[in-house]
Amino acid sequence: MNDVLLAAAGITLLTVGAGLARVLSGAREVDGLMAVQLLGTGGIAALLLAASATGVAGVENVALGLALLASFASVAFVNASRTQRGSDRGENR
Amino acid sequence: MTLFEALDFALAAIVLGLAARTISARRVFGAVVAYVAYGLLLAIIWVRLYAPDVALTEAAIGSGVTGVLLISASTRLGPLAAPDAPPGAALKAGAAALSALVAGILATAVLYLPDPAPSLAPEADAHLAETGLGNAVTAVLIAYRSFDTMLEKVVLVLAVAGVWSVAPDRFWGGAPAPLGPAAPDTALVFLARILAPIGAVIGVQMFWVGADEPGGAFQGGAILAAMWMIVMMARLTEPPRISSGWLRLALIAGPGVFLLAGLAGPVMAGSFFAFPPGFAKPVILFIEAFMVLSIAVSLPLLVAGPPNREAGR
């Protein structure tokens, strides 16, 4: 049972990780943000699965921290791309 | 090769791919996106190495807060980014040779580490009961190597002073630039209103359980810092004026209280940075509480940068 959960954790992580690697090799920046978002959620899922399978103390605390910060970097990215586009065009929106 | 070996290799390959992407991306924006993702996966490698304390710190500071710092820097510097002349082939070849040499030496060192490995874990465990803590990493940070940690807090204060010092004289005492656009997304305002209070509770809880479980002052402080930053990114509050008294007090509270507790050591327990036996845990938590405050205040200030408005405004 534990091995099944660990394998599920690994597969989830590799799927979203490989997707991200593929997207980042392209040119679309917005898609990169989406892939990072998916990686964050997938990483949390993988950590929860690993925590349940191994019982190592504190792993679910790491997942909780990631859950709080999941939106943090993406928010900064969207804000930044807005400011960047705004300043490119000499306007604020 | 077992399934888990294969997974470890695949994880390592993706991490290295993201690292390569970080250094090869043409635009800084793309590089920072890759770097943030890299930090996330690195946190998972830290969990694999049985280091949940480090994983939390890496996720919060190494990936999250550093990511925001770099992305805001790239926005401000972006229009100025004049492409430099590309490095010559000789420089590239030389750099590649040097890097390969260093990486090779390091890899060899890793493969031939002494076996059995030296470890201080038994010593750390032997005295854990005296500190009253359950988390050995927290014990190392605040009790065994307390002088290091105190000076590390001083480094944070010095870094804040350094960032402020690049401001022109006329802005001294003013406030740093706002962290978000003038008209933030309404969805972001909603998120900040809901997430920040919950995150603040979780941050404090993470500091509190850090005495016995993974967590502690650094992780809790970093989460509180992130919550303050998200509130500022939604423009619900603005970065404070750097002349404000409470701000400066909060900045030095961590190292200050730590230093005072250390100086009280000779009187209370017989030597510098010694904690009174039987009373160590409350003292440690008291010091940590002020460290949390200092970390939560200094990280957002470091991201916000030097003041760029006059003090009157």
Added chain:
Amino acid sequence: MSVVLDLFTVLAVGLGVFFFLAGTVALLRFPDSLSRLHGLTKADNLGLGLVVLGLIPRASSPLAALKLIVLWALVQLGSATVAQMIGSALRRREEIE
């Protein structure tokens, strides 16, 4: 009883993993950014939700189970907001161009 619960866990977790896979495929295959965003948000919402659902029977205490649910809710809040922000950023870009 425990066999049934284990079966439930495997089923829910398996389905959750499938949704992560689906989200990745959507990200790589869908033609335009808005539909990629759509596919992605469905996938990570359901993926994590099903994984959490599958792990609840294995939680050591009711509090641990509650922690899992809170965690899922936090991720939902965050990813819904980010999706909204990315969506309106895309929209603005279309209007400009």
Added chain:
Amino acid sequence: MSPSTIAGLTAAILVGLGLYALIVNADPLKKLLAFNLLGSGVFLVFGIIARRGAVGAFPFDPIPQAMVITGIVVAFAASALAVALMLSLAKESGRITLDPEGETRPDNGAENA
């Protein structure tokens, strides 16, 4: 191969990648990213030393781990200071190159990837 050996080799390659980018990239912000990559590689070496120090009931040696935690915070403080210096350099000189002759050179392409 054990997880810590794999992580150790990853760390070695990360240090190599970071060092290469630190030398080759002219853009200071990219240098900063490279510096952070290099640093995380070094931290990872500490991590495997901590993991190898597992004795008995202890799954890791807490001393290297505690050092990494302080290290991550100091690395962030250094990055923030570097960013502040770059911003003020940009404000003073209107450009962000470290090359004193960068402005006089012909603008021959952005292919420094």
